[in-house]
Amino acid sequence: MPVGDDLFEKLRVELRRGSLILAVLGALREERYGYTLRASLEQAGLPIEEGALYPLLRRLEAQGLLASEWREEARRNKRFYRLTTDGEAVLAQLLAEWNAISESILRLTERKM
Numbered sequence: 001m002p003v004g005d006d007l008f009e010k011l012r013v014e015l016r017r018g019s020l021i022l023a024v025l026g027a028l029r030e031e032r033y034g035y036t037l038r039a040s041l042e043q044a045g046l047p048i049e050e051g052a053l054y055p056l057l058r059r060l061e062a063q064g065l066l067a068s069e070w071r072e073e074a075r076r077n078k079r080f081y082r083l084t085t086d087g088e089a090v091l092a093q094l095l096a097e098w099n100a101i102s103e104s105i106l107r108l109t110e111r112k113m
Contacts, residue, residue: 016046020048020052021094022098023044023046024041024053024056024057025060025065025083025090025091026091026095027040027041028066028082028083028087029083030082032081032082033079033080033081034053034054034057034078034079034081037053037081038050038053041053060087061081064087065084065086066082066083067081067082067084068081
């Protein structure tokens with residue numbers, strides 16, 4: 001029985017959700033404001049809607065992983081985000097976990113020739 005497009009889409013969204021947290025933390029090793037963060041994620045092949053990005057940024061900031069500040073740039077107020085020290089530590093831990101999971105999945109899904 002083939003998997004329906006709806007089921008695939010639901011599973012894809014679930015898979016991307018956790019991946020986006022890691023991508024956002026990684027991208028914010030360099031200070032960025034929301035628009036440039038979103039553009040860099042899209043350029044890397046991980047597009048995210050504003051309606052999903054900003055709540056994620058607020059949640060990561062509330063968890064102490066990000067810090068933000070309002071600054072004027074090009075005569076506009078922009079909110080800049082960056083990793084905190086805790087955010088850097090969590091990013092390192094998550095990357096190690098991501099790599100371990102990825103290696104396990106590759107071992108489990110390799111086809112024997």
